[in-house]
Every structure is written in structure tokens, then in C-alpha cells.
Amino acid sequence: MVMRGIAGRCAAALLVFLLAVMMAACTRPELHRQEAYVFGTRVDLTVYGESRELADEAMAAVLREFDRLHRTYHAWEPSELTTLNAAIARGEIATVSGELATMLTDAQRLSELGNSLFNPAMGALIEMWGFHADEFVPRRPDPAALQAVLEASPRMSDLVITGNQVGSRNPAVKLDLGGYAKGYALDRAVAILRSKGIENALINIGGNVMALGKKGDTPWRLGLQHPREPQPLATLPLYDGEAIGTSGDYQRYFELDGKRYSHLLDPRSGGPADATQSLTVLITPREGAGTLSDAASKPPFIAGDNWREYTRRYGIEHALRVAADGHIEVTRELRGRLQFPSGSAPVTVVD
Template sequence: MRDGLRALFCAVCFVLLLAGCGRQDEPLVRQESFVFGTRVEVLVYGQTPERGNAAAAEVLREFDRLHRSFHAWQPSQLTALNEAIAVGKSLEVSKELAGLIRDSQAVAERGDGLFDPGIGRLIALWGFQNDEFKAQLPDPARLAEWQAARPSIGDLRLNGRRVGSRNRMVALDFGGYLKGVALDHAAALLKARGVHDALINIGGNVMALGSKGGKPWRVGIQHPRAPEPLASLDLRDGEAIGTSGDYQRYFELDGQRYCHLLDPRTGAPSRDTQAVTILLTPGAGDEGRTEGEGNIGMRSDALSKPLFIAGARWLEEARKLGIDQALRVDAAGTVYVTPALQARLKMEKSDVKLVVSALPLE
């Protein structure tokens, strides 16, 4: 697990290494914290130190509020709902939680169920609902019980703010979703404070506002097997990148890597992909979305999961989701990139096998 934490630290550092470089006299404020199980960083440009620090601090407080309110295994609104579902009861939840459930249900449906925040019990069985996890496989009997029940966030029923489930095995875990929600909250808070030039990074999920002194924010995409960037690109105003990788939360047993990205179809960690990065521009991937799904940060986080879990079918999944800028590193280390993203990338590693792959026709 120490290797995973080291890779996590490097991933965040390299994402912002390119974005944060500059003169010491630049009007750039930086604050960081450790939230959502990862290192987060907020960069504010063009403000006085007082205004910039106040805005960044407000963002970090909001991150902490979201983390505590919707924690999957420490007492929170989410654990209270999961406990009620487990005993066959419904629960009236906050307006905010009801909205998160509706939005995540819509995204899960669009992603063919490959992204499913209703598999919290499965995540716990694999030991990933802990700050530190052991290198051990889940109990076969309990895993078989979960697979037989096939719980899904689609099993939840909302009546206003009252939530119940027809399947008692459903347990919510917003680990693959909440970081993107937090990006959207951060952008709204910064704009409300008059900050229009900023970069927000939550463990490799990044959103750009405005520019850095008239120049785009330049960020790196972490190499999944080396402490260095695989590629870099300029982020424009309102764009967000979401990355899912097997190098942050994982354990190794008998030479096999088991990551926290679980396939709801099999109940096991996905093994065909090392990393997926998607780039969303304002308006991209909007086809068939709900109003809540329009939040670009949330979608950049959630929609990278179906592409990761789809494995070799990642391009088909990308087409369904309206994503035309994506990169995938497969289990062998080959880098596949769509033409639209390849046109914007600068490859930082020259020794990788790069394949430009067009989206399939409908």
C-alpha cells in the first residue's frame, strides 16, 4: 500500500508541477490539503494574497464539508442511509443528498452500469473502505452472496426526499463521483468571490477557470507506472479532466495487482486497464443528460469509470457517452488516444507505444 500512496503523491504533484511553475512575483496563491483520501490543491491567479487565500480557504472548507457529509464508512448522511436500507427501511434525506442520488443514477444508467455508486458493500468486501487496506481477497461466501443479489443504485426509489430500496444489499459509496461534484462546487464558490482565473486539482481530477496571466493552465497526465508525467496539455476556461487509474488505491498479492476500480458485472477489480483520462469541454457529452448531469466536473470524474472498466471496449463506451477526447493505457502499457485529444497532447515519454484510435461509427 505504501507504493500506492507514493504513486498517489506523485500523481498530484505532476499534475500541478506544470501548472504551478512561474515567477515568484506572480500573483499566484496556492493552498493544499488532504481530503477525499487524496491530496487536493487550489491555485488562484490575479488576486491579492488576502483575497486569493480567502477564496482558496473557502474551497478547502467546502471540500471538507462534502467529505464529512458523504463519507462511505465513517458516520455521515451516507452511512445513515445505508444502515436504513440494510434493515429494509426508508429514510428522509437532505435535499443535497437526494440530488446527488438522482444525478448519479442518471450517470450510471448512461454508463451501462459500469459506474455504479450502489456497490458500497462490494467495495467494503475488497477492503477498500479503509484508510489502510490489507492484501487479502474477500470472503468467497460473502462475495457470492453479493453477486447473487446484484445490488445497484438503480434499485433506490426516491419519493421527494424519502429514499428506500427494493434491494437491501445496496450501499452507497460516492468515492468515484464526489471529487467531481467538489470541482463544480469549487468553481461556483470561486466565481461568486470574483475569482475567474484558477486551477483546482483533486487527486488528478482537474478543472480550469480562465487562464494564468493570459496563458492556458498547463497540466500533466500521470504515468501509471512511473513517477513522472506521461503527457501534458493546456486546459482552457471551463474544461475538466478526469482520471481513473489502478495506481492510487490497490494492493498486490501473489504478483497480482488488485485495484479499487471494481467491475459491477463480475464483482472483481478491473484488470485490463492501467489508466484512463478524459477531457471534457463545456457542452461536451451533454447528449441525453439531465440538468444535474450538466456539471462538467462531476461528469469528468464519473464518466472516466465506464471507460476504465470497459477495457478493450472503451471506444464504444466513449462514443455512447459523447466523449471524443480520451486516453487509455492498457494492461500492457500501450497508450491509446483519440484523434481529438492527440491533437492537444504533448507526449512527455518517448518510449511508449502510442496508438491513435478513432471512435467507432454508430
């Protein structure tokens, strides 16, 4: 029996971020960094070309916002979200903040685009698999309880949102915004940094990364985590307003009796999706790019060999998949941006 928790997630997050800052620590005093641990993962903020005072003030404001989001929308510790879940379970209509109502409306839209493979309403399944805990408990759900949730089929479309009033046609809905909140936080971070006059920054929340401006005369550059090795799978430049999101079976998982069980659950079967090791999407500049980078990586990961259909559903042309057997597939648009290390496995380019 093997468990992978906080240490593994932090190592993966640090590796993704490494190439963006590795040359700056000793030679560029205008590059400022702050780190924290929020959303169950490591957060790294980097600001370029500003005074230490302004950079520290802006990054502190971002970290305060991250802490607020973490506490407000926590899936199992007391929060506005757990209060809403309790009301739904009782068959009641709850009054929520305008922010939460907007987030849920947006999550409904993204869920529909992904044919409900992105499904924040299935918090009960996530809890059954032991992922509603800071340290994972390696266990398989009770088959009867799992089947009951599958038959109830909670979906985001079950929610009825009228202004700040939220109810559900289905009391089995149990909301978990873990596949949405990090991306939303990226968008909030960019808004805060811009309001503070910051023009060049990089925000990394456990491998979900968004770029603001550039680093001097060059774009920000980062590495994509290899799902099975402690090194980058590939590197690429990230330009102003772009965001990257990766869903991987190495981020939150446990091993039991020699089998890997990740937190990325297939709502159709109720079990972990196992056809893919990692799925990365690059979102070109658009409104809500950070949020999309988080939510839109889930359906293609779960879809397995049919992954390209789901990236198209979200209007994403830059994507990369590492299949369960380690084979790498990448869209033509993203292949032109990537640099693979020598000796890498063969890559299949898809349209």
C-alpha cells in the first residue's frame, strides 16, 4: 500500500515552476517571488520589473484572496459551500453570495460543454473515495453506496439558480469546486495584479499557471510535469494572458494492492479514470482563461482516446495527452511551441 499526498503534490508543483525562475534567483534582483500553501497545493507568485515594495504589496493581496477563496469554498470544512450542500440535502433553497451564484452558473455552462464529464455536483463520489481529506485514506467505496450515487446521477444541471437563490431538483447533488477553484483563482490573481499596476507576473497554483506580460525581453518559460518521472516532459513559452492547466493521475492519488487510484473520477462509472496519465490544455488569451484551464482539462482526461473531441468542445486547439501506456499525443498547434528533451518518447501529432 502506497500513499502520495502533500509531498508529492508540492514536488510536482515546484517542478512545473522551476524553468520559469531557475535563472533569476541570483542574477535578477528585479524578479520577486512569494510562496504559500493554499488549495491543498503549493502556490508560487513571481513579479518582474517592479520595486520590491510594490511587488510584495501586490503578491500579498493575491495570497489574501487565495486564502479567502480557500476558506469560502472549501468542500468539507465549514464554508459557504458546505452550508449550501447541507441545504440541498434537506431539499431547501439557500441564499448564497453573488460570487458563488456566478461561479455555479459558469460551472453549469462548462459542465454542459463537457457532456457532464466535468461534474462538480459529484462531491459524494469524491468523498467516498477518500479524497475529502488532507491526507488520503486508501480505500475503495462500498459498492452499494457507490451504486446508489450513480443511480441518483447528480449533475450540475440539477441546480436551479435564480439570482442569489440556489436549490436543486436532486438532493444527491453535493458540490465540490476543486476542479474549478484553482482556475478561478488564477483569473482573480491577474485582476488583482493589474489593479495594483503589475504588468509582468507569473502565477502558479499547483501546476495551473497563468502569465501576465513577460520576463524582460523574453516570454515566460515553463516546463510541463512528466507524469512518471521527476523532470519536465517538455518546455514551452507562455505569453501574456495565456494559461495552462493539467489534469494528471500523479497529483492526488493512492495505490492499493498494486493499483493506482487517482482523484480524477469518471462520473459514468464512479471510479477513477485510468486511460490517461496526464492531459494538458493551453488556453490562449480570452475572458476566464484561468478558469477554463482548470475545468476544461478534466473531460478530455476522462474521455481517454476520445480526448480530442472534448478539447474541441471548449474551443481549445493547444493540448497534449500522455496515454496510460505513456504514448504522447499533441495537437499540431501546440507541437510547434514545445521543446522535448533529447531521448524523449515518440510523439504523435494530431489535428
